[in-house]
Amino acid sequence: MPDRRTVIAGLGVGAVAAAGGTAWHLRDPAMPGALGGADMARGHALRDGGFPPPSIEEQAGIVIAGGGVAGLSAGWALAEAGFDDFTLLELEDATGGNARAGRNATSAFPLGAHYLPVPNREAKALRALLTRLGMVVGEKNGAPLYDPYQLCADLQERLFYQGRWQEGLIPRRGLSETDEADLAAFAAAMAAFSARIGQDGRPAFAIPMAYSSRDADLLALDAISFAIWLDRQGWHSPVLRGHVRYCMRDDYGCEADQVSAWAGIHYFAGRRGWAADDAGDNELTWPEGNARLTTALSARIGKRIAPARIVHRVARDGGGVVVDSFDVARNATVRTRARAAIIAVPHFIAARIAPEAAPQAHGFGYAPWIVANVTVDRLPAGRGAKLAWDNVSWTSESLGYVVATHQGPAARAAGSVLTWYLPLSRMAPAAARRLMVERPLHDWQAMVRDDLLAMHPDLEGAIRAIHIWRWGHAMIRPVPNFLWTTAPAAAAAAQAPFFLAHSDLSGLSLFEEAHYRGQLAAEGAMAHLGHAFASML
Amino acid sequence: MTDTSSSRPRPSPAVLALIASAFVVATCGLVYELLAGTLASYLLGDSVTQFSTVIGAYLFAMGIGSWCSRYVTRDELRLFVRVEILIALIGGCLAAVLFLLFPMIDHFRIALYALVLGIGFLVGLEIPLLLRILRADFEFRDLVSTVLTFDYVGALAASLLFPLILMPHLGMIRTGFLFGLANVGVALALMWLLPSSARLGLEKAAGILVALALAAGFVGAERLQRLAEVAAYEEPVIYAASTPFQRIVLTRGGDDLRLFLNGNLQFSSRDEYRYHEALVHPALGRVTRPARILILGGGDGLAAREVFRHPGVESVTLVDLDPEMTRLFANSPMLARLNKGALADPRLKVVNADAFRWVRDARGPYDAIIVDFPDPTDFSVGKLYTKTFYQQVHRLLGPGGMMVVQSTSPLIAPGAFWTVATTLEAAGFATRPYHVYVPSFGEWGFVLAAHGPIGDAVRIPSGGRFLTARDEPRLFDFPPDMARRPTPVNRLDNQALVREFADEWGRYEG
Incomplete structure (x- = not known):
């Protein structure tokens, strides 16, 4: 029989072991998940070259290089106009670009872009697309009526501020007089910009941005940073500047001192969603995010999509073009002879593969992002406003998370997938991209988990898996003089039979812009080839 | 000390302690017994049965313990101390353990009686052992007299302390x-x-550990109590289950059976007939021949019970989210008695689905639709009160059909109540709101909805306890404090109802 001392010593050892075990577990939980991202091997192959010479030949009327939103929109526009003789070559195994999605047993979830704001009146082509996709279901009092199931359900947004969740993303409590005054002045200024019609009869800030007014005083806003512009207005309220910072990182992946004032104001004054039932301020969203849109676009184009094809050379050939692409499945380079090429890839890649169409990509910079999909056993809770679609913490460096099951049925879901966003805007993009390659999955997961638990102690023990997606070149950065100088020059450099199609040429990484660029390129190519069509632009 | 002939021994402190322990041990033993009995009646209902069986089992186990004491041949003191420590551990944690186990396990009674038998057995060992330990210090005559006296006095102390001081001031877990x-x-x-x-x-060492554990339990009892949320209900909880969708709790006080979902009262058996007669008959009584009926929500089968009182009902489709709910109200004899076996009626088909999704794919037409969802307390349930949802239901309602919607209280939440009416109208329905007094809820409101104007003519089946054709028209009168007011339409993307409802109930509850 053990004596007391042995028993107590035994208990002590047991307690230490248990405590140690707990500490170890906290420090190093084996969290399920995976590290994903754009196919780096294929991307780097493109950079490093060394593809075999062409051994297979194909023909097509038009080749579309790139199956992101711009390329798919171009394909859709061609198909809609009855132009069927085209091929779309995509580097990845799946189309969709930044709008791709994942799926697990709990829900589908976005890997990147996850919503589309109700389009402005001027976005005719986009509205036509949404009508064809059944997202605009009719008309009411002359305004388009959107499918209520696809409009984001209430509650749309909430903010974790000073220990409580509140509705909306601008703090409401504990504001100083300066905060109140600056917020009000800022809102009034943005409302005025939004309502302004330029000398040329165009809205000051339009979406697509190409429809914006060219008034000189407006374009001059592109020459300075948004932060400097705000300073000049005398708006220093930390609450206003904090909110502005959130918005700039949300849409551009940049800090307010990195983007131009024109881009900054565009965020706040560009949206005038046109819809019946006061839905103009709302957005369309789906569990899988914008993959809902790209999947529908891809379905329309169908067999004309050729995935896993690395386009590495687009060149003029007589009156037409040759497009060389490495076919991963066949391990051979295919030469496609076509009458025109729509180059729907990021501009830094276009400059590499099609120097005749894109002589250089100087000035094109890209914001890197991390997107985490977090599977949870129970829904996040919290004091104050109830769970919303978009949930943001004022103090977090992340942009918060959206709830994949928000648009689902009425039952309180038992679990969900939370899509968490982090633009690496504080680092130089190149350094951030290096970090993305080097930092192991586990460290990213710990970061995401700690950030979520800081907002939601109630999620302790409820996180099942964290899936990390790295976007090295997530968004074009609308730095000063990019939108109205660098990008238009790049767009103008491409001459038939080359047609560039990418949101890079708008300078704003938005679905609306990519779609517009795809439509524009498709119409340009059809005009070049003499194919009759009714312009949607 | 060895002088056993002395009639007045001079007891040593140790002997005094042993005698005192007889008193304490007796008090404790009875307290555990009372705790088990009270807890069983609290959790399982039917206090007479619970107390009888718990006390019977306890005394029987004491008998076994006493019998077994004969097999103890040496080291009585060591065994006595061990028994005390064990009783302290099991008896001390009895209430906490039973409370925590109750929601978690299916066969609660097995745990209950196992613990009661265990404690009874150990308590049965106590007195014989004590007698044998003390026999050297007392004459047998004095010994039996002294120990049993303190035993019974201890019992009296326990029986008075328990209801008068312990239960009201400490609660079961702390006691x-x-x-x-x-x-x-x-x-x-x-x-x-x-x-x-x-x-x-x-x-x-064991004694000190157990003492520390019990002291910790005593201090942390508050937390335990919260964990065992059964304490939150006024009446004894007789059933509790967590499903993926909600927390179902049934309580019973006397003949009053109450259902709570996520802590919100759904019905009290004392007056639910008022609610359900008023919910069903104005709608079905306005349909010429109500044959195909749809019930959305209402997994308790009480609305279905009223539906079946109308002759000519051929089929009832009941869509309720939670299979546990419909299973419970179909299978429990007590609950099936309440809904008169409506869920087992061959004409009724239960569909366990989310109504928001189900109505999108469903095919009509139905002659009458009864919409009886929980109140719009959050954005999830709020989706079932939106224009989008009502538009789908509109599609399912046949020509000449009638729908009714549970619409919260027009007195406490008039804004919410009239929002439901406005929203139904926006979805294309003609409406006629009405209200009824249900004591356990207060003034409660409903909205009739149909494709065209809704008339006065109504058939109310005979044999009801509340609603008659003579009184029915009165339900449609709204005094000024509940009168119609302008409200927005509740849409998926504005959920005006959820906000209004939260505001108004918040103001009401202060």
Whole structure:
């Protein structure tokens, strides 16, 4: 029989072991998940070259290089106009670009872009697309009526501020007089910009941005940073500047001192969603995010999509073009002879593969992002406003998370997938991209988990898996003089039979812009080839 | 001390401690018994049965313990101390353990009686052992008299303390821990006072550990109580289950059966007939021949019970989210009695689905639709009160059909109530709101909805307890404090109803 001392010593050892075990577990939980991202091997192959010479030949009327939103929109526009003789070559195994999605047993979830704001009146082509996709279901009092199931359900947004969740993303409590005054002045200024019609009869800030007014005083806003512009207005309220910072990182992946004032104001004054039932301020969203849109676009184009094809050379050939692409499945380079090429890839890649169409990509910079999909056993809770679609913490460096099951049925879901966003805007993009390659999955997961638990102690023990997606070149950065100088020059450099199609040429990484660029390129190519069509632009 | 002939021995402190322990042990024993009985009636209902069976089982187990004491041949003191520590542990934690186990396990009674038998067995060992330990110090005549006297006085103390002081001031969980501490205190006192206890090192360590654990339990009882949320209900909880969708709790006080979903009262059996007669008959009584009926929500089968009182009902489709709910109200004899077996009626088909999704794919037409969802307390349930949802239901309602919607209280939440009416109208329905007084809810409102104007003519089936054709028109009168007011349309993307409802109930509850 053990004596007391042995028993107590035994208990002590047991307690230490248990405590140690707990500490170890906290420090190093084996969290399920995976590290994903754009196919780096294929991307780097493109950079490093060394593809075999062409051994297979194909023909097509038009080749579309790139199956992101711009390329798919171009394909859709061609198909809609009855132009069927085209091929779309995509580097990845799946189309969709930044709008791709994942799926697990709990829900589908976005890997990147996850919503589309109700389009402005001027976005005719986009509205036509949404009508064809059944997202605009009719008309009411002359305004388009959107499918209520696809409009984001209430509650749309909430903010974790000073220990409580509140509705909306601008703090409401504990504001100083300066905060109140600056917020009000800022809102009034943005409302005025939004309502302004330029000398040329165009809205000051339009979406697509190409429809914006060219008034000189407006374009001059592109020459300075948004932060400097705000300073000049005398708006220093930390609450206003904090909110502005959130918005700039949300849409551009940049800090307010990195983007131009024109881009900054565009965020706040560009949206005038046109819809019946006061839905103009709302957005369309789906569990899988914008993959809902790209999947529908891809379905329309169908067999004309050729995935896993690395386009590495687009060149003029007589009156037409040759497009060389490495076919991963066949391990051979295919030469496609076509009458025109729509180059729907990021501009830094276009400059590499099609120097005749894109002589250089100087000035094109890209914001890197991390997107985490977090599977949870129970829904996040919290004091104050109830769970919303978009949930943001004022103090977090992340942009918060959206709830994949928000648009689902009425039952309180038992679990969900939370899509968490982090633009690496504080680092130089190149350094951030290096970090993305080097930092192991586990460290990213710990970061995401700690950030979520800081907002939601109630999620302790409820996180099942964290899936990390790295976007090295997530968004074009609308730095000063990019939108109205660098990008238009790049767009103008491409001459038939080359047609560039990418949101890079708008300078704003938005679905609306990519779609517009795809439509524009498709119409340009059809005009070049003499194919009759009714312009949607 | 060895003089057994002396009629007045001079007891040593150790002997006094042993006698005192007889008193404490008796008090503790009875407290555990009372705790088990009270807890069983609280959790399972039917106090007469619970008390009888618990006391019977306890006394029987004491008998077994007493019988077994004969097989103890040596080292009585060590065994006594061990028994005390064990009783302290089991008895002290009894209430806490039963409360925590109750929502978690299916066969609660097995746990209950196992614990009762265990404690009874150990308590049965106590007195015989005590007598044998003390027999050297007393004459047998005095010994039996003294020990049993203190035993019975202890019982009296327990029986008075328990209802008058312990239950009201400490509650069951704390009382358990407190008497566990007293029990282990006896063991520790004996070990330190008795000269022969030098060899009891292990027992001392165990005693201290148990004492610490019980003290921690006593201090943390509040938290435990919250964990065992059954304490949140006014009446004894007779059933509790967590499903993926909600927390179902049934309570019973006397003949009053109450259903709570996520803590919100759904019905009280005393007056639910008022609610359900008023919910069903104005709608079905306005349909010429109500044959195909759709019930959305209403997994308790009480609305279905009223539906089946209309002759000519051929089929009822009941869509309720939670299979546990419909299973419970179909299978429990007590609950099936309440809904008159409506869920087992061959004409009724249960569909366990989310109504928001189900209506999108469903095919009509139905002659009558009864919409009886929980109140719009959050954005999830709020989706079932939106224009989008009502538009789908509109599609399912046949020509000449009638729909009714549970619409919260027009007195406490008039804005919410009239929002439902406005929203139904926006979805293309003609409406006629009405209200009824249900004591356990207060003034409660409903909205009739149809494709065209809704008339006065109504058939109310005979044999009801509340609603008659003569009184029915009165339900449609709204005094000024509940009168119609302008409200927005509740849409998926504005959820005006959820906000209004939260505001108004918040103001009402202060």
